[in-house]
Structures are given as C-alpha cells and as structure tokens.
Amino acid sequence: MKVKIPEATIMRMSVYSRFLADLDRKDIIMISSFDIAERVGVSPVQVRKDFSLFGEFGKRGVGYNVKELHWQILKILSLDASWSVALVGLGNLGSALSSYKGFHERGLIITSIFDNNPGKIGTFINNVEILPMDKLVEVVKYNQTQIGIISVPSEYAQEIANLLVEGGVQAILNFAPVVLNLPREIKLRNVDVTVNLEILTFNSVKIFGEIKRPHNEPLFFA
Amino acid sequence: MKVKIPEATIMRMSVYSRFLADLDRKDIIMISSFDIAERVGVSPVQVRKDFSLFGEFGKRGVGYNVKELHWQILKILSLDASWSVALVGLGNLGSALSSYKGFHERGLIITSIFDNNPGKIGTFINNVEILPMDKLVEVVKYNQTQIGIISVPSEYAQEIANLLVEGGVQAILNFAPVVLNLPREIKLRNVDVTVNLEILTFNSVKIFGEIKRPHNEPLFFA
DNA sequence: TAGATTGTTAATCGATTAACAATC
DNA sequence: TAGATTGTTAATCGATTAACAATC
Numbered sequence: 001m002k003v004k005i006p007e008a009t010i011m012r013m014s015v016y017s018r019f020l021a022d023l024d025r026k027d028i029i030m031i032s033s034f035d036i037a038e039r040v041g042v043s044p045v046q047v048r049k050d051f052s053l054f055g056e057f058g059k060r061g062v063g064y065n066v067k068e069l070h071w072q073i074l075k076i077l078s079l080d081a082s083w084s085v086a087l088v089g090l091g092n093l094g095s096a097l098s099s100y101k102g103f104h105e106r107g108l109i110i111t112s113i114f115d116n117n118p119g120k121i122g123t124f125i126n127n128v129e130i131l132p133m134d135k136l137v138e139v140v141k142y143n144q145t146q147i148g149i150i151s152v153p154s155e156y157a158q159e160i161a162n163l164l165v166e167g168g169v170q171a172i173l174n175f176a177p178v179v180l181n182l183p184r185e186i187k188l189r190n191v192d193v194t195v196n197l198e199i200l201t202f203n204s205v206k207i208f209g210e211i212k213r214p215h216n217e218p219l220f221f222a
Numbered sequence: 223m224k225v226k227i228p229e230a231t232i233m234r235m236s237v238y239s240r241f242l243a244d245l246d247r248k249d250i251i252m253i254s255s256f257d258i259a260e261r262v263g264v265s266p267v268q269v270r271k272d273f274s275l276f277g278e279f280g281k282r283g284v285g286y287n288v289k290e291l292h293w294q295i296l297k298i299l300s301l302d303a304s305w306s307v308a309l310v311g312l313g314n315l316g317s318a319l320s321s322y323k324g325f326h327e328r329g330l331i332i333t334s335i336f337d338n339n340p341g342k343i344g345t346f347i348n349n350v351e352i353l354p355m356d357k358l359v360e361v362v363k364y365n366q367t368q369i370g371i372i373s374v375p376s377e378y379a380q381e382i383a384n385l386l387v388e389g390g391v392q393a394i395l396n397f398a399p400v401v402l403n404l405p406r407e408i409k410l411r412n413v414d415v416t417v418n419l420e421i422l423t424f425n426s427v428k429i430f431g432e433i434k435r436p437h438n439e440p441l442f443f444a
Numbered sequence: 445t446a447g448a449t450t451g452t453t454a455a456t457c458g459a460t461t462a463a464c465a466a467t468c
Numbered sequence: 469t470a471g472a473t474t475g476t477t478a479a480t481c482g483a484t485t486a487a488c489a490a491t492c
Binding site for chain 4: 032033034044048049051052056057058059060061062063064
C-alpha cells in the first residue's frame with residue numbers, strides 16, 4: 001500500500017493549494033476537478049489522479065469542498081505547521097526572498113538571516129536581525145532550522161551549504177548556479193535562472209527553425 | 223530521423239555547458255563522460271545519451287574535446303548568437319536579475335527594463351534606461367525582443383504578459399506565482415520559489431515519518 | 445593488441461492519459 | 469432515474485538505465 005509520489009505531483013499539489021487558498025478567500029464552497037484543471041493549466045484527470053495518490057477528498061457527482069480539500073493538501077505538504085527557515089546571503093536576490101510575503105502565509109518562517117556585509121549586520125528585516133556568517137551554525141542549531149536558503153555568490157555556496165548541514169538543516173534550497181555536494185540524507189533543490197532562460201532559447205529556435213533574428217541597438221539607450 | 227528531445231535533457235545540456243565553460247577557462251583540453259557525470263551529479267550514461275540525441279561529439283577510447291563540445295552545446299542551445307531580453311519589474315528580484323552577470327556571458331542581453339516607479343524611471347542599469355510600462359510594447363517591438371522576464375507582483379503579471387506578447391516576444395520567463403494565459407505559440411516557463419520550498423517540506427517530512435519538530439523563538443531577536 | 449571510452453539498442457522504470465466503473 | 473463527477477485500472481507514452489558493440 002506504499003505509493004511512490006512523483007515529484008511532479010508534489011509540485012502540482014503546491015500549485016493547487018495556492019489556487020484553493022484563493023478560492024477560499026473568495027468564499028467559494030465547492031469546485032470540480034474540471035475547474036481546477038482549467039485554472040491551473042493541467043487536465044482534469046491529472047488533478048484527480050494527483051489527489052487520488054493521497055486519498056479520496058471529493059464527492060462523486062458533486063466535486064470537492066474547497067476548505068476541506070485545501071486543508072488536506074496543506075496537511076500533505078506539511079504546511080499545517082510552521083517551518084524554521086534560514087536565509088543566507090542578502091544581496092538583491094536574498095532581499096527579494098526576505099521580503100516575500102508568500103512564505104510566511106504558508107508557514108515558512110524565516111527565523112534567521114546571515115550576510116557578511118558589515119553595513120547590513122545588526123540591521124533588521126521583519127524583526128529578524130541580520131547576523132554575520134560566523135554565527136550561522138550556532139543560530140541555525142538553536143532555532144532548530146529545518147531549511148536553509150542559499151543566495152550567496154556561487155563561489156561561497158558549497159561552504160555555506162556545509163555550515164547549514166553542520167547546523168542540522170534537513171533541506172537546502174540553492175539559488176547559486178553550482179552543483180552542491182551534500183550528504184545523501186539532505187534534501188536539495190536548485191533554482192537556476194539561467195537554465196530556465198536557456199530552455200526558452202532552445203524552444204524558441206525550434207519554433208522558427210534555424211532562423212534567428214538579430215536584435216537592433218536598443219531604442220532608448222545611454 | 224526526427225528525435226524528440228526531453229526537456230530534462232535541455233536542462234542538463236545547459237548545466238553541462240556551464241561546466242565546460244569552466245573547464246575551458248582552466249585550459250583543460252579533454253574530458254570523459256565519467257568526469258562530467260561526477261561533477262554534474264548525473265550518471266555517465268545519462269551524459270552520453272543526452273549528447274547522442276544531437277550528434278557524435280566524442281572520440282571512443284579518448285573522450286570529448288572540451289572546446290569543441292562546449293561550442294557544440296552552445297550551438298544546440300542557440301547561445302552562439304545573442305538574444306534580446308526585456309526585464310519587466312525592478313523590485314528586489316528584478317534588480318537581482320538585472321545585475322546578474324551570467325546572462326550577458328551567455329548571450330542573453332537585457333535590452334530594455336521597465337518599471338512603474340517614478341523614482342526609478344529614467345535611471346540606468348548597465349547602460350539600459352529604465353522606462354515606464356507604457357513604453358513597453360513600442361520598445362520591445364523596436365528591439366525585436368525575443369524573451370520577456372516578468373518580475374512584477376502577481377496581480378499585474380497577466381497584464382504585462384499580454385503587453386509582451388503584443389510586443390512580439392516568443393518566450394516568457396515568469397517569476398510571479400500565477401498561472402498565465404498565453405497564446406499557444408508563446409513559450410512559457412515559470413520559476414516559482416514557493417513551490418520549490420514546499421517540495422522540500424514534503425520531502426523532509428517523508429524522511430522523518432510523521433515527526434515534526436516545532437521551532438523555538440529565534441536566538442537573536444528584536 | 446589491450447584498455448578505455450563512446451554511442452546505440454533493448455529493457456526497465458516512471459508518469460500521463462484513456463476508459464470506465466462507482467456513486468452522489 | 470438521469471446527469472454529473474469522482475476514483476481506479478489498464479494502456480500508452482516518455483525518460484532513464486543496462487548491456488554491449490564499435491572504435492580510438
């Protein structure tokens with residue numbers, strides 16, 4: 001009775017759940033797999049199949065209760081309790097992440113922020129003090145931090161990853177475009193913006209065959 | 223003789239190519255699929271299989287010439303010529319993207335930047351003037367922009383996407399956590415940070431069964 | 445020639461889709 | 469009961485891995 005859950009399913013569950021939160025805010029009571037599918041850009045069967053891997057949440061002939069389904073998915077994603085997150089690196093990207101409201105809404109609580117810029121250390125973001133890197137292990141441990149986010153330059157990413165692991169995190173979300181070496185039990189996800197752009201370049205050319213239009217000098221320019 | 227290329231392959235090609243650029247900078251001449259595999263975190267067969275979808279780039283018994291292979295992959299990804307990219311939304315995330323050097327290195331040229339903040343309009347980033355949104359269609363057209371990057375708040379993302387399409391882009395990279403509705407011929411990729419974090423929460427719990435440790439008050443706190 | 449490593453074909457594994465039975 | 473919609477089983481499709489032949 002042990003089903004393997006495809007990662008693609010988990011990704012979609014996260015998307016469904018955000019859509020359901022939205023419906024709930026709008027006081028919509030029931031929804032069908034067809035409506036979910038349409039708004040989320042997948043097929044209705046896909047939606048039902050995904051749900052079915054975790055249980056039976058709907059009523060045949062009727063659909064799904066929005067509140068109930070939403071709650072079930074949050075439970076599945078373990079977002080029914082909060083998570084302690086450490087953010088390392090407060091450049092532009094780190095700042096964007098630190099101020100992103102979506103995390104807190106979904107129980108992902110940034111409990112510590114680290115940077116090595118003396119001008120930033122000691123200041124606060126959302127009541128969290130920015131600390132120097134040499135406090136990382138200690139603080140991450142104390143906070144029982146489960147997830148570390150790495151948004152430092154590539155050359156420091158591995159070093160930071162090691163510190164996070166030493167501090168006891170279970171999972172790392174890495175924004176640096178490097179391949180990190182981690183103990184197998186640590187969960188890792190990489191978000192790589194360049195890779196995503198390059199997939200687009202590949203796909204775009206496919207459409208137009210081999211033709212590629214060169215671009216002009218920008219219209220508005222220095 | 224028309225092979226379908228898995229998207230996963232394209233992603234890996236992008237990663238291989240960055241690794242090869244690195245090797246080339248270090249004046250390494252030859253490399254084997256084993257060494258590539260190890261450093262990139264996949265299996266050697268995977269590497270060879272990926273390459274084989276596009277041609278034969280290696281010498282049996284010897285390996286691959288770094289320069290040659292690198293160049294071939296850049297050609298495959300259409301990164302042997304430059305791309306005109308428009309960046310819309312200059313919040314923290316947009317700023318991070320605008321200052322990311324990896325793009326330019328790989329022929330992804332940000333030719334225009336748009337924001338609606340009057341304090342930012344008229345200033346320059348890397349010689350590109352920040353323009354108001356109402357110039358978007360015109361400028362994107364003029365620059366023959368192929369790719370648009372959306373880093374505006376979710377509620378404006380669809381509207382901006384429409385303008386980009388009107389301006390003639392072929393592909394959109396969307397950072398707003400919403401499902402965009404686009405003409406089928408427009409290539410779309412979504413980068414969704416929350417989804418990635420939530421996959422980590424799911425995976426972490428799986429490891430520890432149902433046990434989840436609550437977190438303390440932060441050690442360093444306001 | 446022997447050793448190494450590529451490239452390919454076939455087998456396996458995994459995810460999506462189609463068909464349909466169950467049931468509200 | 470008829471219509472709607474879920475949930476599941478089987479079929480298909482796609483991607484990875486294993487085995488091995490080719491060849492430097």
